[in-house]
Amino acid sequence: DTxxxxxxxxxxxxxxxxxxxxxxxxxxxxAMYWYKQKAKKPPELMFVYSYEKLSINESVPSRFxxxxxxxxxxxxxxxALQPEDSALYLCASSQSGTKNEKLFFGxxxxxxxx
Amino acid sequence: GENVEQHPSTLSVQEGDSAVIKCxxxxxxxxxxxxxxxxxxxxxQLIIDIRSNVGEKKDQRIAVTLNKTAKHFSxxxxETQPEDSAVYFCAASRYNTDKLIxxxxxxxxxxx
Numbered sequence: 001d002t003x004x005x006x007x008x009x010x011x012x013x014x015x016x017x018x019x020x021x022x023x024x025x026x027x028x029x030x031a032m033y034w035y036k037q038k039a040k041k042p043p044e045l046m047f048v049y050s051y052e053k054l055s056i057n058e059s060v061p062s063r064f065x066x067x068x069x070x071x072x073x074x075x076x077x078x079x080a081l082q083p084e085d086s087a088l089y090l091c092a093s094s095q096s097g098t099k100n101e102k103l104f105f106g107x108x109x110x111x112x113x114x
Numbered sequence: 115g116e117n118v119e120q121h122p123s124t125l126s127v128q129e130g131d132s133a134v135i136k137c138x139x140x141x142x143x144x145x146x147x148x149x150x151x152x153x154x155x156x157x158x159q160l161i162i163d164i165r166s167n168v169g170e171k172k173d174q175r176i177a178v179t180l181n182k183t184a185k186h187f188s189x190x191x192x193e194t195q196p197e198d199s200a201v202y203f204c205a206a207s208r209y210n211t212d213k214l215i216x217x218x219x220x221x222x223x224x225x226x
Contacts, residue, residue, distance in 0.1 A: 004157070031212070042203050042216035043158065056212045090157050100207050100214040101146060105157030 006091050006106035014114055015081060021109045023074040023091030031099060032074040034066060035090040037108070043090055049074060050099070081113045116141040118206050120217030128225055133191045135220045137204035140185070144206040147187045148214070149178060152201045161202075162189070165209075194224045 004025045013019050023032065031050050035043035048056035049068040057066075063085075065077040074091055088110050092103040117140040127133050139147075145166035150158035164171045164178045164187065171178050175194075180187040187206075191198055204217040 033212075040219070042219055045213060048212040050212070092157070099212050101148070102160055102163065103148075103150075103158075103214070105150075105159065107155065107157050 004091055004093055004104050004106035006089075006109050008109055009107065010110045010112075012112045012114060013078065013081065015083070017081075018077070018079045020078065021076040021089055021091075021111075023076075023106055024072055025093045025104065026072055027093060027104065028071075029093035029095055029104070030071060031094045032068060033092040033094075033103065034074070034076050035092060035105075037088040037090055039088075047076075078111075081111075083113050086111055086113045116144060116206055116215040118204060118215050118217040120204050120220055122220060123218065124221045124223070126223045126225065127194050129194060129196060131194055133194050133198070133222055133224075135189045135202055135204070135222070137187050137189075137206075137217050138185055139187070139206040139215075141206070141208070142185065143208050145209050146207050147178070147180060148205050149176075149189050150203045150205065150216075152203065152219075154200075158203060191222075194222075196224050196226050198222060199224045 007022045033048050034046040037043045045058050046060045047066045052068045063080050067075040088108040090108045091106045094103050119138045148163035151161045152158040162178050175192045177190040202220045205214045207214045
């Protein structure tokens with residue numbers, strides 16, 4: 001299994017809602033990532049987990065809260081988002097020893113904040 | 115910090131022609147340079163990567179060249195096919211770090 005699975009594929013939420021994005025991989029990768037991608041732009045790194053510990057937080061607002069329950073799962077909890085947070089949220093994984101090399105991306109969650 | 119510039123932003127070619135996309139990086143300590151292909155509705159997919167101790171790498175119709183002195187690297191696609199149509203991103207990073215810096219992307223269209 002060489003896939004990174006993200007759910008849901010699409011999400012519409014209001015600014016007062018709380019929702020979660022989920023990501024799963026079964027490749028034995030020990031590094032997992034959250035990226036944000038705006039239309040016609042490159043992915044921007046948000047968070048990195050290495051061996052289930054948060055190793056990078058790219059100064060992301062606290063309304064985004066990551067969680068890594070185990071080596072196969074990565075969540076992104078969303079609360080009190082703003083319309084400008086609307087974007088494609090991508091999860092990725094890689095073998096821990098090579099950190100950012102050979103990232104496997106999921107297809108993303110297209111988020112719309114109303 | 116690292117900055118990666120990518121050109122052109124759009125590229126249209128006829129099926130069977132070659133396509134070349136160029137990137138320039140700023141951090142001389144960068145030593146890993148991957149290329150990702152992103153099709154509509156999908157996440158980026160790694161298509162080829164190169165380390166700084168290698169000048170060129172080829173995989174079937176795809177090749178990447180690296181000029182460390184000039185801090186340039188390029189993606190070459192030969193015998194293009196309509197299924198090559200996608201957005202291509204170059205990227206750069208230092209080995210064994212968590213941060214990959216992406217270029218701005220090139221939208222490649224291959225016309226039959």
